[in-house]
Amino acid sequence: MNTQTKHISVRDLAEDIRRRHGLPQSSNVALLPDRHPQYRLCERHGRYPASRIYADGTVRYIMPADCPRCRHERHLATLLDRAAIPLRYQHCDLDNYQILYPAQQAVVDVCQRFATEFTKNQDGRGLILLGPPGTGKNHLAAAIAQKLLAQGQTVLQTTVWELIDRIRETWRREEGPSERAVIEAFAAVDLLILDEIGKQYGSDGERVSLFAVLDSRYRDCRPTILLSNETLAGLESTLGAATFDRLCHHGTLLQCPWPSYRRQGGQNHGA
Ligand SMILES: [Zn+2]
Numbered sequence: 001m002n003t004q005t006k007h008i009s010v011r012d013l014a015e016d017i018r019r020r021h022g023l024p025q026s027s028n029v030a031l032l033p034d035r036h037p038q039y040r041l042c043e044r045h046g047r048y049p050a051s052r053i054y055a056d057g058t059v060r061y062i063m064p065a066d067c068p069r070c071r072h073e074r075h076l077a078t079l080l081d082r083a084a085i086p087l088r089y090q091h092c093d094l095d096n097y098q099i100l101y102p103a104q105q106a107v108v109d110v111c112q113r114f115a116t117e118f119t120k121n122q123d124g125r126g127l128i129l130l131g132p133p134g135t136g137k138n139h140l141a142a143a144i145a146q147k148l149l150a151q152g153q154t155v156l157q158t159t160v161w162e163l164i165d166r167i168r169e170t171w172r173r174e175e176g177p178s179e180r181a182v183i184e185a186f187a188a189v190d191l192l193i194l195d196e197i198g199k200q201y202g203s204d205g206e207r208v209s210l211f212a213v214l215d216s217r218y219r220d221c222r223p224t225i226l227l228s229n230e231t232l233a234g235l236e237s238t239l240g241a242a243t244f245d246r247l248c249h250h251g252t253l254l255q256c257p258w259p260s261y262r263r264q265g266g267q268n269h270g271a
Pocket of ligand 1: 045067
């Protein structure tokens with residue numbers, strides 16, 4: 001006899017009984033006298049319910065049986081197929097961010113706190129990172145993203161251009177998700193990181209799309225991280241006074257005025 005017992009799940013057993021008694025396949029009524037509700041374990045999101053007890057005493061397995069938060073992520077990923085952490089920032093970590101100036105330590109500390117206290121951040125305060133290209137803003141944002149992904153949060157890191165392009169695509173096409181669905185998908189991720197917030201927007205329509213995403217996230221208390229090479233005054237003229245006030249008063253402004261890593265021949269630090 002094989003000493004290695006094959007693992008049989010409660011589901012397999014229930015399925016076996018169903019077959020032997022010729023019960024209908026579509027039925028997801030729990031057949032075993034187990035304790036319910038039962039839970040399954042997602043490697044990324046932890047425990048989630050697998051069965052439910054109804055008022056009349058029937059026990060049913062919840063269908064579909066996979067992790068609901070993983071399913072939610074897959075749904076967002078389909079809507080936002082082109083937005084993800086850019087490959088060149090995927091190794092970024094707060095521990096491998098090179099600190100040469102005291103001001104950088106202060107910024108890293110704020111980023112660290114933002115990531116560790118993310119789930120406690122009930123009013124959705126975001127971060128605004130301002131500074132010239134090459135000061136490691138993307139590195140910091142990607143490091144926060146990695147930490148949150150590890151906590152099971154949904155994160156998107158993308159540029160304003162990609163966001164606008166993704167929305168504009170819905171104007172041209174008849175089939176596919178609607179403009180509203182795409183805006184809602186950008187609004188629904190736990191953390192949105194938007195790079196290249198600058199002066200150079202196209203049409204008013206594009207500006208409206210961006211603000212629809214930012215406003216919706218603000219209303220739902222979901223934090224956004226904005227990255228920009230602009231000065232504070234430049235950012236205000238880009239976003240308009242109302243949005244700027246809302247984001248600045250409701251978020252932490254981090255200035256990154258130190259010299260560019262790239263000019264010093266430093267590596268692994270994006271714009
Ligand atoms: Zn999951």
